Amino acid sequence: xxxxxxxxxxxxxxxxxxxxxxxxxxxxxxxxxxxxxxxxxxxxxxxxxxxxxxxxxxxxxxxxxxxxxxxxxxxxxxxxxxxxxxxxxxxxxxxxxxxxxxxxxxxxxxxxxxxxxxxxxxxxxxxxxxxxxxxxxxxxxxxxxxx
Amino acid sequence: xxxxxxxxxxxxxxxxxxxxxxxxxxxxxxxxxxxxxxxxxxxxxxxxxxxxxxxxxxxxxxxxxxxxxxxxxxxxxxxxxxxxxxxxxxx
Numbered sequence: 703x704x705x706x707x708x709x710x711x712x713x714x715x716x717x718x719x720x721x722x723x724x725x726x727x728x729x730x731x732x733x734x735x736x737x738x739x740x741x742x743x744x745x746x747x748x749x750x751x752x753x754x755x756x757x758x759x760x761x762x763x764x765x766x767x768x769x770x771x772x773x774x775x776x777x778x779x780x781x782x783x784x785x786x787x788x789x790x791x792x793x794x795x796x797x798x799x800x801x802x803x804x805x806x807x808x809x810x811x812x813x814x815x816x817x818x819x820x821x822x823x824x825x826x827x828x829x830x831x832x833x834x835x836x837x838x839x840x841x842x843x844x845x846x847x848x849x
Numbered sequence: 850x851x852x853x854x855x856x857x858x859x860x861x862x863x864x865x866x867x868x869x870x871x872x873x874x875x876x877x878x879x880x881x882x883x884x885x886x887x888x889x890x891x892x893x894x895x896x897x898x899x900x901x902x903x904x905x906x907x908x909x910x911x912x913x914x915x916x917x918x919x920x921x922x923x924x925x926x927x928x929x930x931x932x933x934x935x936x937x938x939x940x
Binding site (some may be wrong): 836 | 861863864865912916918930932933934936937938939940
């Protein structure tokens with residue numbers, strides 16, 4: 703079971719984990735990304751490419767299903783203005799085995815950072831704005847799953 | 850056949866590309882000689898200095914053709930939508 707969702711409103715991580723757990727399997731891994739409050743940050747503005755986003759998330763989930771034996775995957779990504787401390791993203795995987803669920807969850811997050819059409823703009827407390835630039839460490843992490 | 854119709858494509862822009870160009874999408878007509886994304890970008894740069902200013906460093910741009918990531922050498926063929934944007938930063 704694959705569930706992907708892009709939305710402005712917040713999500714209930716506990717409820718999402720419970721839904722995946724209900725599929726059985728015995729190994730559920732979840733990752734929740736939040737807006738980090740460093741460098742006098744006030745909020746992030748998350749932009750995306752609506753026509754492409756869901757397709758890209760589904761592709762990431764399909765690839766994870768091919769690589770690991772999974773019962774289900776849930777990917778939720780928020781867009782719009784998110785204040786420090788707010789949830790941005792949820793990746794959750796369910797499998798019969800711990801290693802598969804943990805690795806698949808990690809893979810999904812690495813792919814989200816490099817092949818899903820989202821862009822973050824930082825809004826500082828003094829009102830200044832700047833687009834976040836891609837990080838080499840994210841590219842390296844995503845590349846690490848090849849082969 | 851649609852031979853007499855000018856080649857055209859809808860281009861959508863995101864993040865700082867959109868901000869610097871001052872628009873989020875437009876329909877562009879281009880000559881038949883323009884066959885791939887790299888040639889289309891060059892065509893735009895020749896048409897209007899505004900594109901030259903935004904598309905100065907192609908290494909800082911990414912492209913999607915009909916919602917799939919592609920490189921500068923991707924053929925436009927019958928694609929309907931080209932997206933031009935900076936490297937993604939989600940997650």
